[in-house]
Amino acid sequence: MSDDPPATGVRPRGYDLEVRHLKERASTMGDWALHMVHDGWRAFDECDLTAAQVVLDRDTELDRMDDDMEHATIAFLVLRQPAAVDLRTAAGLLKITTHLDRIGRLGFDMARQTSDSSSQSAPRVREILQKMDDVVEGMVEQALEAMADDEVELARGLFIRDDDVDRMHRQATRTIVSELTKHPDNAPRLASQLLVARHFERIADNACKIAEKTIYANTGQRRAEYLPRHPYRPYALETVRDT
DSSP states (O other): OOOOOOOOSOOOTTHHHHHHHHHHHHHHHHHHHHHHHHHHHHHHHTTOHHHHHHHHHTHHHHHHHHHHHHHHHHHHHHHHOOOHHHHHHHHHHHHHHHHHHHHHHHHHHHHHTOOOOOOOOOHHHHHHHHHHHHHHHHHHHHHHHHHHHTOHHHHHTHHHHHHHHHHHHHHHHHHHHHHHHHOGGGHHHHHHHHHHHHHHHHHHHHHHHHHHHHHHHHHOOOHHHHSOOOOOOOGGGOOGGGO
């Protein structure tokens, strides 16, 4: 555990306001990235090429937000030379914006999978993906709320939800493989759905990374100190109960 250094003087004026402004900028970027996920999934699900293009066009603004956030945070670190919680918060925000950029890019990648293909979606696969979207978008919202309000326990709650997403991802993979054997003519659509399921799983992972940085900023604890790693197994070794 990383202990705070001893106080060397009065905390400079304006720190609270500057840190809050940095968090607000990160929250704005997070909302932008989340809308890319929401609309990217909708475009893919509805085979709406026009809606997909709207999502693709948002990537430039996402990049701009990422650059601006990086510059503002580095300026705060250089000019203010913060310590303790402020230092961990600023350093954490540098990493959080990277995860927010990745979340937005995964929404972008979903939109890129959009096609007006005549191949049909299997109802069961679509049902799983919609459930994944609901859970994953909720996780990103929860991660952003925890970051903005320094809610450590709210951040910790994301790790349990991530396990649920992992189970749904495995379920989607098995269902898609089964559908491929029954309906090989639908292979293009099923292959795209397999990628989308993976994108959802990665979005959940990035939400958890945001939670990790929030916990570290407020407590000095790293993930290994409060959450042991799962023993990973290949999918082939899992039983039906694992899905």
